[in-house]
Amino acid sequence: MAQMTIDTPTRSEMTEARIIAAARRLFVTRNYADVTTGMITEEAGVTKGGLYHHFPSKERLYVTMMLRDLEGKRRMFSRAVEMEGTCRERLARITRDFLELPEEDRELTRLVRRDINIFTDPERDKLVRAYQRALPDLIERIVTDGIAHGELRPGNPRILSWSFVALVEVVIGEYAREALGDSDARLGHVLDLFFHGAAA
Amino acid sequence: MAQMTIDTPTRSEMTEARIIAAARRLFVTRNYADVTTGMITEEAGVTKGGLYHHFPSKERLYVTMMLRDLEGKRRMFSRAVEMEGTCRERLARITRDFLELPEEDRELTRLVRRDINIFTDPERDKLVRAYQRALPDLIERIVTDGIAHGELRPGNPRILSWSFVALVEVVIGEYAREALGDSDARLGHVLDLFFHGAAA
DNA sequence: AAGCAAACCGACCGTCCGGTCTGTTAGGAA
């Protein structure tokens, strides 16, 4: 019973995974409202009946998919928080982890901020909290340590971590890759700008 | 004929303005798909017939509303570009102009980035270009001057201007107001972070 | 006052979409 989750998945688990994977692919490229359940079932190779056997509604499917992804990201990014090293080294680690994610996984992070307003408060709150736990909270802990150790100027750690996330988001996308180069170059740019600013 | 636009507006122009104002109010708070034409007509005090007499579709209404707003912003922000002074002073001016805008006007700027993916390329391109002209292009010109005059380190001006916009967006919203204080404090925070970074 | 075009009304239509429901199939237990 306890080990059932680690051996071969059941048929039910496999179709559920197929549905979630299809939903991920579609929600990344199109708006929530523009992704129909018909598109999801077609992409997943099931029918309406199959989908609604596993998920009670389109909204729950979306939320489940997102929460599962964010929990995975949280576990991954937590390694950078628990790592030894300077504030800059730890921020570099978490940013590199993020930049080297597959594009679909990166884009998914933007969905939370994009679609957060279309849900009402029981589900909305879950999504916000899961996102906070997965990324901003972790960065905030690194930033707080940085301030405590004198590496960063005193200031509001939450605002600083949001600022850092915002700077990272800038170097995602096609133009930044052309202008700055590979992951290392973009990573260096973000860190230099965040730590030392743009002044000469 | 040529001066007709500056004296008392016609009935047609007034209802058109009412419709656009209603659409603005609604689109800021709700998703594009979640704002129905019925809600717009109710808010504007007209009926479906009235709305579709002035606009051929919901999409065109949205685009017209947005383009009109962005053109106004472009004219306003252009004053900071044409102003004399250091790079920091000019960036301060444009940022202050932005921060002191009514909340609805500020939020509207975020709509472009939020809803840009739901339109297809003839209209989508118009929106992107109008937004570029209204804000990032102007900041890029200031940043380019700053690099030329030795105030900023050499670097890609477009990436830098996007970074600046991203930092400004962080200090919008309720939490930043509580944590940092009034417009002046938030403005100072953004400028300090952009010019000198967060390092001690 | 008559005429006329623009402005506006609001019932209506076609479509589409989330969700339901009845039925069928697979697959393990006995």
Added chain:
DNA sequence: TTCCTAACAGACCGGACGGTCGGTTTGCTT
């Protein structure tokens, strides 16, 4: 093999939404 439940199929429904269209009002011209 038998049987029973979970898994899935797919036709169908209710409703909402964008857009239409024939008719009515408004206000300017002559």
